[in-house]
Amino acid sequence: xxxxxxxxxxxxxxxxxxxxxxxxxxxxxxxxxxxxxxxxxxxxxxxxxxxxxxxxxxxxxxxxxxxxxxxxxxxxxxxxxxxxxxxxxxxxxxxxxxxxxxxxxxxxxxxxxxxxxxxxxxxxxxxxxxxxxxxxxxxxxxxxxxxxxxxxxxxxxxxxxxxxxxxxxxxxxxxxxxxxxxxxxxxxxxxxxxxxxxxxxxxxxxxxxxxxxxxxxxxxxxxxxxxxxxxxxxxxxxxxxxxxxxxxxxxxxxxxxxxxxxxxxxxxxxxxxxxxxx
Numbered sequence: 441x442x443x444x445x446x447x448x449x450x451x452x453x454x455x456x457x458x459x460x461x462x463x464x465x466x467x468x469x470x471x472x473x474x475x476x477x478x479x480x481x482x483x484x485x486x487x488x489x490x491x492x493x494x495x496x497x498x499x500x501x502x503x504x505x506x507x508x509x510x511x512x513x514x515x516x517x518x519x520x521x522x523x524x525x526x527x528x529x530x531x532x533x534x535x536x537x538x539x540x541x542x543x544x545x546x547x548x549x550x551x552x553x554x555x556x557x558x559x560x561x562x563x564x565x566x567x568x569x570x571x572x573x574x575x576x577x578x579x580x581x582x583x584x585x586x587x588x589x590x591x592x593x594x595x596x597x598x599x600x601x602x603x604x605x606x607x608x609x610x611x612x613x614x615x616x617x618x619x620x621x622x623x624x625x626x627x628x629x630x631x632x633x634x635x636x637x638x639x640x641x642x643x644x645x646x647x648x649x650x651x652x653x654x655x656x657x658x659x660x661x662x663x664x665x666x667x668x669x670x671x672x673x674x675x676x677x678x679x680x681x682x683x684x685x686x687x688x689x690x691x692x693x694x695x696x697x698x699x700x701x702x703x704x705x706x707x708x709x710x711x712x713x714x715x716x717x718x
Contacts, residue, residue, distance in 0.1 A: 477635050486637075489608055490680070494647025496601040498615055498624045499674045501649040506590045509669050510583060516664065517578045520571075527572045534564045585663040593657045600654060610686040615678035618644060623678070631683035644675040 495501075524530050538561040545554035570577045605626075612627025618641065629636075639645040649672045658665045 489611060492604055492651055495649050495651040496604045499647040499649045503590055503594045506670050507587050510586050512579050512582050516582055517575050520578050520582055530568045531565050586665050589663050589665055596654050596657060597651060610682055613680040615676040618675045618677055629679045629681050633681040634684045636681040638679050639677050641677055644677055646673050647676055648673055
């Protein structure tokens with residue numbers, strides 16, 4: 441009987457060891473560290489916060505700044521000009537689009553409609569012809585498309601900025617732009633903090649002006665804008681922090697810390713059975 445119990449105990453220890461190793465393999469790497477604030481999950485949270493703080497709050501570009509960075513190459517002009525074929529092909533295509541509609545208007549004695557359709561057709565032919573005669577005519581069209589895309593980004597960034605404020609309302613910061621001297625504040629960095637980072641002249645916070653989370657706006661379109669040309673960075677000194685009070689109130693972080701502590705508890709229990717996860 442004793443031998444049977446020993447075998448069962450060994451089996452249980454083996455199962456527990458396997459469970460511990462499996463747990464570590466899947467989630468343990470997220471919690472390695474002296475505390476939750478050393479965990480990979482929290483470091484990822486910091487990266488997200490500081491990465492989006494610039495383009496959404498403290499280093500927000502305006503539309504005109506970005507539009508002034510737009511460049512249009514001769515290759516883009518040629519591509520735009522010939523996108524639907526040669527000049528003759530495009531004119532024939534326009535005529536074909538209106539031919540039946542104009543004839544129907546003539547047959548119905550709809551003089552006003554016929555005049556309108558003919559005018560639309562001739563204006564399109566005139567516009568296409570100008571595309572092949574004048575680079576500046578094409579350049580203005582491309583510029584308008586790119587400027588519209590930047591306006592779309594600015595609108596999206598404003599909406600994302602509101603979400604950012606709600607999602608990270610437990611963070612406090614007081615940061616000063618080293619070039620302009622302008623200071624941005626949120627919360628109270630003087631409160632007793634659970635976590636704090638100080639940025640100095642020697643080790644400033646580098647803040648981009650374009651949100652990584654919104655870059656797709658420039659890619660999911662036929663209009664090409666070189667996002668790299670839009671990027672600018674600014675340096676900030678000051679403090680970002682999470683107060684103990686805010687930490688206790690924020691369910692997200694309570695949940696994260698509980699997960700961290702739970703994993704450590706598994707590690708301790710595993711150690712008691714002769715196997716340590718890390």
